[in-house]
Amino acid sequence: MQLSSKQHEIIRGIRQRIASGEYSPGSQLPPMTELTRQFNACTMTVQRAMDRLRADGFIYSRRREGNYVSAKPPSLCRIGLVFNLAPAPDGQWSQYYRAWQTEADRFNEREPSADGSPHWLSFHSPADSGEDELEAAVDSGCIAGLIFTMHPSQWSLSPILTKPGIHRVTITSIPIEGIPTVTFDSAGLLANALDWFAANGRRRVAFIIGSSAQHTDELIAAVGARGMLTHRHWAQGVDLAHPHWAATCAETLARINSPDRPDALLVEDDNLLPAACWRPAFACPTTSSSRRTATSPTPRRPASPSNVSDTTCTTSSSCACRSSCGSRPASRSPSSCACRRMRRTGGRDEAMKG
Numbered sequence: 001m002q003l004s005s006k007q008h009e010i011i012r013g014i015r016q017r018i019a020s021g022e023y024s025p026g027s028q029l030p031p032m033t034e035l036t037r038q039f040n041a042c043t044m045t046v047q048r049a050m051d052r053l054r055a056d057g058f059i060y061s062r063r064r065e066g067n068y069v070s071a072k073p074p075s076l077c078r079i080g081l082v083f084n085l086a087p088a089p090d091g092q093w094s095q096y097y098r099a100w101q102t103e104a105d106r107f108n109e110r111e112p113s114a115d116g117s118p119h120w121l122s123f124h125s126p127a128d129s130g131e132d133e134l135e136a137a138v139d140s141g142c143i144a145g146l147i148f149t150m151h152p153s154q155w156s157l158s159p160i161l162t163k164p165g166i167h168r169v170t171i172t173s174i175p176i177e178g179i180p181t182v183t184f185d186s187a188g189l190l191a192n193a194l195d196w197f198a199a200n201g202r203r204r205v206a207f208i209i210g211s212s213a214q215h216t217d218e219l220i221a222a223v224g225a226r227g228m229l230t231h232r233h234w235a236q237g238v239d240l241a242h243p244h245w246a247a248t249c250a251e252t253l254a255r256i257n258s259p260d261r262p263d264a265l266l267v268e269d270d271n272l273l274p275a276a277c278w279r280p281a282f283a284c285p286t287t288s289s290s291r292r293t294a295t296s297p298t299p300r301r302p303a304s305p306s307n308v309s310d311t312t313c314t315t316s317s318s319c320a321c322r323s324s325c326g327s328r329p330a331s332r333s334p335s336s337c338a339c340r341r342m343r344r345t346g347g348r349d350e351a352m353k354g
Helices: 005-020 032-039 043-055 095-110 130-140 186-199 213-224 245-254 270-276
Strands: 059-062 066-069 079-083 120-124 145-148 167-171 205-209 235-237 264-267 311-315 340-345 348-353
Touching (some): 005 032, 120 130, 186 264, 205 213, 205 245, 235 245
Parallel strands (some): 205 235, 205 264
Antiparallel strands (some): 059 066, 264 311, 340 348
C-alpha cells in the first residue's frame, strides 16, 4: 500500500521519538486524538501510519487501551550484518562470513521478536538487491546498528555511513575515522598456535597459508624462536579461489621421505581447513578463537564447515579423519591413529586400515 507524504511524516516522527527515548519501550503512545492534533492530520491518515509502524515492529496494540511501543523496537534492537559477497549458487561462502551468519541465525532463533521479525538482518552487497535494501533500512530508521564485515569504503559519502543515530563497527585492518574498528590479530594467532604446538611436544612445523608465501621469513623466525624446526618448502601457499589444493599440499607434506618430516601442521586460513584435513596424516584439533587469536584447543573432527573455528592448528595428537569412528589414538605418537596407521615401508609411507 502506497503511503502519502503526510503518513511518511507521521511514521518518521514517531520513529524518531522512539529512537530518542521520548517514547520508551513498553510505554503507551498518545491517544489518536492527540496524534491527529500534533501532526495536523485526519484520523484515517494517522491510523494508516500506525498500521505501518505496527507491521514494522515499532508498536503493538491492546484492545480498548491503545498503542504501545514494542519492548524491542527495530530502531533500538535491530542489527544489520553487511557482507561484500553473497553465498555462491553452489553454497560456497567464506568461513568467516558463514560464522557471522550462523551466529546471527542462532540469536534470531534464541530471542525471537514479538512480531516474528529477526533482530539480525543480512545485507549482501553488491549482489542481488542487498545494497538497495540496506539503504532503505537505514533511511527508514529500522536499523539500530551496522556491522561491516569488510572495509565499507564504497559508502564513504552515503547515508549508510553518514546518517546520525546509527551505531557502526567495521572489521578491517584499515581503520576508518569516527567508526570503531576491530582488527585481525594475525601475530597473536601465530604465537598462540606455535606455543600450543610446543606445549604438546611438536617440534617440526609445516604451514598451509592462504596467500603467497610472503610470510615465510616471519614463520621461520617465529618457529626458530621456540626451538622448533621448519623449512621454507614446508610453507605451502594455496589460492583461496581453489581451496581444494590444500589437500594436495597436506598430503605432500605428510609424505616427506625423511625421519625429520613435519609432526605439526598449521592451516593459516580456515577456508582451507576442510580440504587440508581430509586425510589423517596430520590430525586436526581446532582452536577456538576470538578474532583470530588462538586459545587452548579441544580436539574434534572437522566433519562440516560449521565445525570449523576461526583459528585452526593441526597436529598428530588425535584422530580427525572423516570416518565415522570418532575415536582417539591409544597413544600420542604421530604414527598411531584409531582409524589409520601410518608406517614406513621401503622408504615410503603406506596407509593401512586399522
